[in-house]
Amino acid sequence: MADRFRLVLVGAGAMGRGLLQDAFAVPEIRPVGVCEPLEANCQAVADQWPDLSLFETWDQAVESIGPPEIAVIATPNFNHAELALQAVASGVRAIFLEKPMAVHLADARWIVEACESAGVLLVVNHQRRLLPELIKMREVIASGVLGSIELIRSCGAGDFLSDGTHAVDSVRHLLGDVQAEWVFGQVFRAPNPESVVGEDGVWTGPGCRYGHPVEEAALAVAGFPDGVRAEFHWGSLFPAGRWYQDYEVIGSRGRLHRFPDGREGPRLEIDLGGGWEPLPFDETPGPSALARLARSLETGENHPMNGRVGLADMELVTAVYESAARRVRVEMPPSAGRFPLLDLLS
């Protein structure tokens, strides 16, 4: 085998360490280093992978071991853009960036443009679209057995920027990666005087997550081509029993349902007029997102989670907040560059 792609992880929290585990399973990838300032997370890495070099910052890693081919960025959302641009400047060939791409849409656009002009492959980790049940759902929809699709309803806990983005990506994936034409949204966030923003613009305290403020609930409708609608019931609005990433597709001849994460039993059910029935499918997972990244680097093959796909998701997510902030139906793409929830803080 030709020399493997060297990979450096930036941010060794739970997500970063999970990605490192995935990376070690890809024969074409050789993880060589981790950048992490937190002692406890460095220790967790050292306990599991004692041969990996540990650094406090990306610059120290590059200075010591040279730029790797692949940078994996799994830090809190607030510094994704800064770190991605640093990685591009260092000469990496690919960036595997955690979702959401950034807090501000302008930063997400900046990342995509910087990667494109430097010829860097950008992959955004909306890994749910690779789940066998999501692939099966897309096939069922495309087969026409449900008739024409009228509505996809998704529900889930968390905040819309970090968790709703998965549903946005899944809905767009199910509809064949089309973009919404317009978005109408509302969000609720009680005033929270204990949220604090530092001079560096990083938010901490109650009502904040990953370095930025979050809302308690979001509700949105997106209008797609051909009259297809998507609804998002997020945060404290998720209905009982539909706690995380529950998707229901309603067509003119039938319905298809993905049960939420963590539920025992069948993952999918279908109703073609005679009531709900389990829908079996091949549950064997395909290549991981990182394995596909290695393949894209080797062959130039398109990655299903490429930067433009991630940017389209980020635009739809931002439009929900912009609609709430401006009290209008947002015609896509949104005009906000800055995270519109910031305009709603009192």
Ligand SMILES: NC(=O)c1ccc[n+]([C@@H]2O[C@H](COP(=O)([O-])OP(=O)(O)OC[C@H]3O[C@@H](n4cnc5c(N)ncnc54)[C@H](O)[C@@H]3O)[C@@H](O)[C@H]2O)c1
């Ligand atoms: N794709 C998914 O399903 C999924 C699931 C959970 C989280 N995430 C995303 O992954 C990212 C990380 O989430 P997490 O829950 O692991 O967060 P976390 O806060 O637990 O871990 C982030 C780590 O990054 C480190 N860090 C911060 N700034 C750094 C810097 N400049 N250089 C190096 N390290 C730095 C922190 O010290 C911390 O250890 C977030 O963007 C989150 O939205 C994605």
